[in-house]
Amino acid sequence: MEKIAKVSLLIRLLIVLVACLNIFVITVAIITQSDANSSELSVGTSQSHISQVVNLPKSSESFSKELNAEGFNSYAIMLIPEFLFCLFIYWSLIKLFGLYQQGAIFTVIHINQLRNIGTCLLVWSVFDLLYPILLMLFLRISGLSESLPLFLSISSDQLLKLLIGLIIFVMSWIMTEGQKLQQEQELTI
């Protein structure tokens, strides 16, 4: 149990670090948006540098080109919603590993966190599919742009999110059964 607590603390710190780096990189990418679909951010001297490449979702690359051509900040439009999903997952993971750190392994809260992550990934994959269409319809209806084409694409990213989301969802379901078994074990005198 002590080992789990130590590893959980380490993972929590790592998640916080990754989340901070992600926020920093995306903020810089949005502010200093280039014409290309990916921007490279380098920190450090010419001899040693840390670089982080910000890529738009593969399914949205051509759509972002269209947005750029229309004069919109495609990074802001495409990355902010994506990043909100990421933030929610980071937050859920931090809470989940916090529970592991406290020694709660088969608890209802812990299972709910796992289910939230799975649901978020499922919603995210559907959102990825619908977002360009909804956004474009909004831009057309509001009169901000009339030349943007209708856009629908399915990429391996979306399928991967869907698959991982489903797996995590099923895992949370199995955990619920585990929690019932543990409860029964606790009530065996």
Next chain:
Amino acid sequence: MAIIIQLDVMLAKRKMKLMELAELVNVTPQNLSVLKSGRAKAIRFSTLDAICAALKCNPGDILLHQTEQQKDE
């Protein structure tokens, strides 16, 4: 549940307290309380054996089966 635990009856007959029994059978008072209140889902043979030895009784003195009909009456 159809199984009724009569631990409190036996404790009263033997004039023994729950804490004393817990010490004798090496089970926490909390767990014995769960058993006494009927919230327990199962009882191990080893625990039942220890309780019977401590209270000098048979499993039938502690566990009672009650049908739905008897319950309604």
